[in-house]
Amino acid sequence: MARKTIFAVSTPPGMGGIAVIRLSGPLADDTLAAMTDKPLPEPRKAVLRRLFNPHTEENLDHPLVLRFLEGHSFTGEPVVELHLHGGRAVVASVMEALGQRDGLRLAQPGEFTRRAFDHGRLDLSQVEGLADLISAETSSQQRAALHQYSGVIGARCRAWSARLTRGLALLEATIDFADEEIPAETWQVATDEIVGVRDAIRADLGAAHPSERMRDGWRIAILGAPNAGKSTLLNALAQRDAAIVSDIPGTTRDSIEVHLDLGGYPVTLIDTAGIRDADDAIERIGVERANRVAREADLRIAVAAPDARLTEDVTVLLQKNDLLLWNKMDRAASPEPHYIALSARSGEGLDTVIERLRAMADIADPPADALLLHQRHREAMAQALRSLDDYADLASTDPDRIQAAPELAAQLVREAWESLGRITGERGIDRLLDVIFSEFCLGK
DSSP: OOOEEEEEESSSSSOOEEEEEEEEEHHHHHHHHSSSOOOOOOOOOEEEEEETTTOOOOOOOOOOEEOOOOTTSSSSSHHHHHHHEHHHHHHHHHHHHHSTTTTTTOOOTTTHHHHHHTSSSSHHHHHHHHHHHOOOOHHHHHHHHHHHHHHHHHHHHHHHHHHHHHHHHHHHHHHHTTTTTOOOOOOOOOHHHHHHHHHHHHHHHHEEEEEEHHHEEEEEEEEEESSSSHHHHHHHTTSSSOOOOOOOOOOOOEEEEEEETTTTTTEEEOOOOSSSSSHHHHHHHHHHHHHHHHHSSSSSEEEEEETTTHHHHHTTOOOTTTTEEEEEEEOOSOOOTEEEEEEEEETTTHHHHHHHHHHHHTTTTTOOOOTTEEEHHHHHHHHHHHHHHHHHHHHHHHHHHHHHEEEHHHHHHHHHHHHHHOOOOOOOHHHHHHHHHHHSOOOO
């Protein structure tokens, strides 16, 4: 049974200059022909058309329209795009007219991308890269997403799988033709191919960078005693009044998070309660949360001041490379050693703090040719590596055993081959697909 043609608004909701409605499926061209009064335009050529409701003959808009042929579109199906004027009434009237046509239905979230995957236009690693690209808010997130969307991970996995397939074919030939004499060098050729893949995966996995750092960003906790100026620092970095500032100790009772683009890198700053021995039950809860946030953060900024120096309760939470700030420099211009002096209230010294944070983010920026792997990819590659290590151990410790029991050796290679296939979506990912595509917005 042929799939139904789906349609959805592919631009953000609300009023704008342009709104794009996308149709994909076997009735895309027929629908365009029924709603316009001129012949279908040439593929990939934008033309102006009068658009009307074929049921009521009511004029709807005068949009640009585009056609993409089967096999030459994002989804791999016939696709039509309607570039409408972005008024809410215009979009609503066209969506209503499309919904009245037989064989058409509203697309589900991520369904256009799901069809692109089903038609082989994207592998699963590219789908995940596309999702990251759509949600990217900083330049580092954009670079990481484009790197994955380019298909480099899938291409490398398919190259490894092809080599494993050659080695596996040699092993399985010995099973299928067990009664015939197999040349001795066949085993060595198969092992060289398989172990070569093992070494390549180990090298790439060891040099790979987690893409979660680029996607989710750094979590930076601001620590210190009450009245050190932590909330003032948070507001200065955020350039808005995100936290309440008061001279009354213990004003901040809970953690406050602010998301920033710091030199192209996503950063979450977390203002915490002042760490001290508190008598108030609610403040004690805030101090406990501050301790937990400090332990879980990627980086800590310890804020001290002439009247609120760092205590042992704070210093015990610090790690190597954490920043030490001496706030309220207008009251005491000479900071203690290893501190960066600033006045969070006036902004003096704040540029130095920002540059230090940017420099630390640059350390996490991977080389241009490095693989950027999701946790799912790393786990699949690690599983493949374990299977190939078992094969290599078997081949090196008891080569005769492979010849005597090739089924065991073949099974280990097959397990590695299947693990790599899960990265690209070629094997064993049925339940995972619904989770991934459900995270896409409607119209994509």
